[in-house]
Amino acid sequence: MILEDGRRILDGISSWWVNLHGHGNKKIAEAIKDQALKLEQVIFAGFTHEPAISLAEKVLFLLPDNQAKVFYSDDGSTSVEVALKIAIQYWENQRINKSRIIALESAYHGDTFGAMAVGARGIFTKPFQSRLFDVDFISTPGLNEGDKVISEFKRAISGNDTAAFIFEPLVQGAGGMLMHEPEILNEMIAMAQKQDILCIADEVMTGFGRTGKMFASDYLTSKPDFFCLSKGLTGGTLPLGITTCSDKVASQFPENNFEKTFYHGHSFTANPISCAAALASLEILTSKDCLTSIEQISRLHADFIKKNAFDFLCNLRHRGTILAMDAKTSDVPSYQNPIRKKIYDFFIERNILLRPLGNTIYILPPYIITEIELAGIYAAIREFENTLKQ
Numbered sequence: 001m002i003l004e005d006g007r008r009i010l011d012g013i014s015s016w017w018v019n020l021h022g023h024g025n026k027k028i029a030e031a032i033k034d035q036a037l038k039l040e041q042v043i044f045a046g047f048t049h050e051p052a053i054s055l056a057e058k059v060l061f062l063l064p065d066n067q068a069k070v071f072y073s074d075d076g077s078t079s080v081e082v083a084l085k086i087a088i089q090y091w092e093n094q095r096i097n098k099s100r101i102i103a104l105e106s107a108y109h110g111d112t113f114g115a116m117a118v119g120a121r122g123i124f125t126k127p128f129q130s131r132l133f134d135v136d137f138i139s140t141p142g143l144n145e146g147d148k149v150i151s152e153f154k155r156a157i158s159g160n161d162t163a164a165f166i167f168e169p170l171v172q173g174a175g176g177m178l179m180h181e182p183e184i185l186n187e188m189i190a191m192a193q194k195q196d197i198l199c200i201a202d203e204v205m206t207g208f209g210r211t212g213k214m215f216a217s218d219y220l221t222s223k224p225d226f227f228c229l230s231k232g233l234t235g236g237t238l239p240l241g242i243t244t245c246s247d248k249v250a251s252q253f254p255e256n257n258f259e260k261t262f263y264h265g266h267s268f269t270a271n272p273i274s275c276a277a278a279l280a281s282l283e284i285l286t287s288k289d290c291l292t293s294i295e296q297i298s299r300l301h302a303d304f305i306k307k308n309a310f311d312f313l314c315n316l317r318h319r320g321t322i323l324a325m326d327a328k329t330s331d332v333p334s335y336q337n338p339i340r341k342k343i344y345d346f347f348i349e350r351n352i353l354l355r356p357l358g359n360t361i362y363i364l365p366p367y368i369i370t371e372i373e374l375a376g377i378y379a380a381i382r383e384f385e386n387t388l389k390q
């Protein structure tokens with residue numbers, strides 16, 4: 001990115017985790033232009049179009065085999081709203097009284113009302129607290145003993161009235177890049193599915209290679225019933241959301257049954273230009289070069305952790321292309337922690353965009369980042385550690 005004064009800024013966080021292939025990617029830009037000249041938008045009710053069909057097929061091909069249907073929306077938050085609404089209606093349509101929702105503490109699923117309700121409650125949600133539906137929150141797996149999390153989960157699902165369990169698989173992003181192992185989530189999903197609870201993987205942030213595999217759920221053997229996708233879906237060029245679900249879920253929404261129809265639609269549902277951008281992005285993402293870059297970033301992050309032991313930067317962790325660490329601070333760790341500004345300013349002065357989450361510094365780069373550029377960010381992190389020592 002180039003600023004007004006000519007400074008080139010290295011986008012170390014993919015502009016809020018959306019960008020996969022760098023800014024101004026030619027292939028995606030051309031796909032957008034070509035599509036804009038063919039069909040820029042059409043009502044997605046009673047009509048369909050080629051980019052939406054191709055994209056649905058491509059996404060289903062990449063997702064686990066149990067995913068069967070694709071529902072388009074506008075962004076990450078709406079992809080979560082759609083999943084929650086379908087999960088609730090799935091039980092309604094069968095006249096089964098299951099309405100509780102389970103989520104994880106420290107979760108972030110978006111800023112619309114349903115998405116806020118299943119996310120951690122705090123300063124961002126405070127004005128709306130009384131209007132958010134009740135949710136059973138389970139201790140964050142990445143911050144707690146596995147046994148504690150599992151026994152809480154067991155208790156929460158024992159009532160037989162839980163409709164759905166929603167989670168960010170393996171990395172809870174906005175909560176502070178909190179990471180947990182696949183085994184614990186796998187166990188939770190298996191337990192939930194045994195009790196006939198629908199499992200919703202919010203892969204809005206973790207999808208499309210971020211965790212080293214195409215989806216974080218590819219690390220799991222128990223496969224979720226829903227996937228929520230956005231951010232990297234279009235390579236980070238245009239807004240688009242996708243919710244997918246299994247045949248089991250779709251079977252409770254029979255065609256031509258007005259009472260059981262899922263009534264949800266946005267004006268720009270499946271916008272053809274966004275779909276064309278997504279198709280172009282996926283073509284780049286699945287190329288050998290891009291998959292090799294993802295592997296290389298993951299390896300370089302692992303090396304960085306192995307070779308560096310810091311006094312003031314702790315909890316070094318990575319999952320695929322996401323590297324995170326926490327700056328020790330005497331203030332209570334939170335999003336508003338004053339060290340946040342210090343970190344941001346330090347890196348931006350060095351032409352690196354790292355936007356910390358409170359005291360958590362993380363790198364979540366576009367896949368075109370070079371080894372030299374990454375080395376530059378690592379060096380700046382080491383320099384930052386030294387300034388904390390002084």
Ligand code: PLP
Binds near residue numbers: 075076078108111206
């Ligand atoms: N879900 C997760 C896991 C996210 O990280 C985010 C955004 O950061 C969202 C949902 C909301 O996405 P959007 O900002 O596109 O509405």
